[in-house]
Amino acid sequence: MTAAPLSLEQAPPISVPLRFFLTAPAFGLLAAAVLLAGGPAPWGSRASPVLLAATHLLTLGVITQVMMGAMLQLLPVVAGSPVPYARATGAAAHLLLAAGALALAAGLWGGDPSWMRAAVALLAAAFAVFLAAAAVSLARAPVAHRTVQAMRLAILALGVTAGLGLTLAIARGRGGGAAGYALLAALHPAWGLLGWIALLVVGVAYQVVPMFQITPAYPPVLSRGLAPALFASLVFWSVATAFGDPWVRLAAGLMLALGLAGFAAATLRLQARRRRRLPDPSLQFWRLGLAALLAAVALWLAGQARPALTAAPAYGLALGLLFLAGYALSLINAMLYKIVPFLVWLHLSAHPAGRGRLPNVKDVIPDRRARVHLWLHRGAIALLLAAAVRPRAFVYPAAAVFAAANLALGLNLLMAWGRYRRIIAGNATPSPDPRTHP
Amino acid sequence: MTGERLLDVSALEPPEPLQRALAAVATLAPGEYLHMRHRREPLPLYPLLQERGYDHRTCRRGDGEYHVLIWRRDDPEAAARGRAWPQTEHRP
Numbered sequence: 001m002t003a004a005p006l007s008l009e010q011a012p013p014i015s016v017p018l019r020f021f022l023t024a025p026a027f028g029l030l031a032a033a034v035l036l037a038g039g040p041a042p043w044g045s046r047a048s049p050v051l052l053a054a055t056h057l058l059t060l061g062v063i064t065q066v067m068m069g070a071m072l073q074l075l076p077v078v079a080g081s082p083v084p085y086a087r088a089t090g091a092a093a094h095l096l097l098a099a100g101a102l103a104l105a106a107g108l109w110g111g112d113p114s115w116m117r118a119a120v121a122l123l124a125a126a127f128a129v130f131l132a133a134a135a136v137s138l139a140r141a142p143v144a145h146r147t148v149q150a151m152r153l154a155i156l157a158l159g160v161t162a163g164l165g166l167t168l169a170i171a172r173g174r175g176g177g178a179a180g181y182a183l184l185a186a187l188h189p190a191w192g193l194l195g196w197i198a199l200l201v202v203g204v205a206y207q208v209v210p211m212f213q214i215t216p217a218y219p220p221v222l223s224r225g226l227a228p229a230l231f232a233s234l235v236f237w238s239v240a241t242a243f244g245d246p247w248v249r250l251a252a253g254l255m256l257a258l259g260l261a262g263f264a265a266a267t268l269r270l271q272a273r274r275r276r277r278l279p280d281p282s283l284q285f286w287r288l289g290l291a292a293l294l295a296a297v298a299l300w301l302a303g304q305a306r307p308a309l310t311a312a313p314a315y316g317l318a319l320g321l322l323f324l325a326g327y328a329l330s331l332i333n334a335m336l337y338k339i340v341p342f343l344v345w346l347h348l349s350a351h352p353a354g355r356g357r358l359p360n361v362k363d364v365i366p367d368r369r370a371r372v373h374l375w376l377h378r379g380a381i382a383l384l385l386a387a388a389v390r391p392r393a394f395v396y397p398a399a400a401v402f403a404a405a406n407l408a409l410g411l412n413l414l415m416a417w418g419r420y421r422r423i424i425a426g427n428a429t430p431s432p433d434p435r436t437h438p
Numbered sequence: 439m440t441g442e443r444l445l446d447v448s449a450l451e452p453p454e455p456l457q458r459a460l461a462a463v464a465t466l467a468p469g470e471y472l473h474m475r476h477r478r479e480p481l482p483l484y485p486l487l488q489e490r491g492y493d494h495r496t497c498r499r500g501d502g503e504y505h506v507l508i509w510r511r512d513d514p515e516a517a518a519r520g521r522a523w524p525q526t527e528h529r530p
Contacts, residue, residue, distance in 0.1 A: 211478075212451045275449045338451075345453050349460070349486060358460075361453055 010076035012086035014347040014420070019094050020069025021336060022413055027061025027101060028406030034109065035399035040391035046316040047185075053109035058324055059192060060101040060123075064158075066332050067200055068093055068130055070339065071151070075134065078207055079141040079148045089133040096126035104169065116173035120166055127162040131155060146218075150203025150227035157195025157231065164188040187238050189320075194256055195234050197328050199227055202263055204335065209267060212338045213283060214275040222266055230259045250304065261297045264290040281370035285334035288378060292326025317388035325402075326381050333377065333409065337370050340413060344420045354423050364416045373412060376405035441470045441519050448477040448502075456483050463492055463508050471509040471520040477502045495520060 031054045038050030045051070072090050076082040083089055100122030107115030134155050141148045164184050171178040210217050217223070237252035268290055271283060299319055303310040310316070341364035348354030383398035445462050447455035459474050460483075466472060474480070479496060487494055487508060497505045507523050509516035 214449055214451055214477075276451065342453055345457070346482070349453075349456070358457070361457065 010080070010082050011346070012072060012076065012083065012090065014343055016086050016090035017069040017073040017343065018340070018417060019090065020065045020072075021340060022410075022417060023094070023098055024062045024065045024332075025406045025410030025413065027057050027065065027098075028409070029403055030061065030102075030105070031055075031057035032399045032403035032406060034105065035395065035402070038395075040387075040395045043317065043387060043391035043395060044313050046313065046320060049109050049111065051317075053105040055320070055324070056108060057101060057105050058329075060097065060104065063197060063324070063328050063332060065094075065097060065101075066336065067197070068097065070204065070335070071134060071200070073339070073343070074147075074204065074207075075137045075151070079138060079151065080143060081137045081141040083133050083137045085133070089129060093126050093130040093133075096122050096129065100126050107169070107172070113173045113175070116169050120169045120173065123162070123169075124166055127158070131159055131162075146223045146227070147203045147206045150199050150206070153227050153231045154196055154199035154203060157191055157199055157234070161188060161192040161196050164191060183242055186241060190237065191234065193323055193328075194230065194260075198260060199230060201328070201331055202227055202230070205263075205267060208335060208338065209270055209286075213271055213286075215270040215273055218266060218270065222262065226259055226263060230256060233259065253300070253304070257297045257300060260293055264293045264297075281367055281374050282334045282337045284371075284374055285330045285337070285377075288374075288381075289327045289330030289334060292322050292330060292381065296322035296327060314388045318385055321381070321384050321388060325384055330377065330381075333373065336409070336413070337365060340416050341365050344416050348420065348423055351424060353426075354420075357423050357426070359419065359423070364419060365412050369408075369412050369415070373405060373408035376401060376408050380405045441516065442473050442523075443470055444473050444475070446475040448475055453482075455480055456486065459483055459506075459508070460486060460490070463487070463490070463510075466510060466513075466516065468513060469515040469519070471507055471516040471523075473523065474506040474508060476504050476506065479504050480506060493517065493520075495523070497523070 034050060034054045034057060038048075038054070042048035042050035069090075072083055072086060072093075076086070100119050103115050103119035103122055106112070107119050134151075138148065138152050138155060165188050168181065168184050168188060171181055171184075206218055206223055209215055233252045233255035237249055237256065240246075240248035240252060268287070271286065274283075296319055299315070299322065303315060303319075341361045344364050345358065345361045348358055380398065380402040383394050383401050387394035387398040443462060443466065445458060447458055450458070455474075455476055459472065459480070462472050462474075479498070483506070484494065491511050492508050493511050494506055494508045497507075499505065505523070507520035509520040511517075
């Protein structure tokens, strides 16, 4: 099973992915702040203004931010196809996405249509820039291996999610309640979670799990078929939902559940066979994320078997929390703790100033600091799930611990960035003055 | 004395293989070459070696077994040994 060759010469400047990564924890903190300000009352419904605002700060400000930054880094390296104008694209997409996420949160929370209109404009621009650049890069990819295939589908799914979301936002900006709103509101999160997020995670996992955890490659049957199967199931599910066909809808849902559970099981199995036995924080984040994914699938199946379960607001909340905070955030953290030190090391090694002072990649973000974040994140997930069931008792502690977890992540990433900057700056002159640099 | 320094990085995660290889080549004695064993082809290493004044030769023995021989560009003895590998391979 030949692995895709890495072509690191085409990698963009470190600022391109890092600006996304460094901003993401700030949005996590904002989401926590929104939850704190909202208190327990909004937890009676997943679609309350406070929860919608917090959810989108999470999905756009944290998750999509990191995924966009990662794609801009991975496209040239893994797909072997550079992103046109990477620096400008990265800067534009980053600023537009960040501003758009803020505007959307404000619009969802306060209900002011002018914020919604601003959000629509900003986010439409952000996605247009990013999708165009990514599509060009993916279309030109010289080798269409499994990760490229998954990325293409993920980008399509992002386009669908964004289109649905913008339509919803426009409807809300006009005072809400347009025809078909409920349908769009059901499809939008499905395409976002099971399309954009799940497909990109799968595609990236094919690379990073064998590479960073020294495992065998994913089984070819799975890696060839999973992304297309998930995408096709999502399409069928959407059509069946639109036309009100419960059986096709159920069958498609089961296919999605099977695909996601299969991915989780296959990854856990690979990781059990890793060559490096000592578990590091990244691996522990992976396990946490995959366990949460399996729990989400199990909860969904339970809801299918006993529809009465799904009536309680806690059900929808728990499902969303398991998928977003449990699965998506944990895996993002797992990957950041490998990718960021690697990028710092890589760019330092290519920089004439950094070459002589290369840190050990393990020192860029020490394990013990990542572990602090790991424990806070575990606590946050547990408390958030508890809050879904008992909001009055748990919303404040959950939001507080979630804030602390994001703070820990932010500090860890800033530490890595600061290290990079200091090393570069410390050797700014090619021939250092021997009096000050012995 | 075969002049070979063996470095097996197959069980290491990135960028440790690169890190160790770069550290090892910096301390090669005259006439010595580095024999780096890895489970993937270390493509990112090649440009880094080039700009530091090293030449290399890669042999692939099946999937997941790559042997990279590295020597200083201005060391003809090491270059000859590296190019002749595996004839010069140290057998225990």
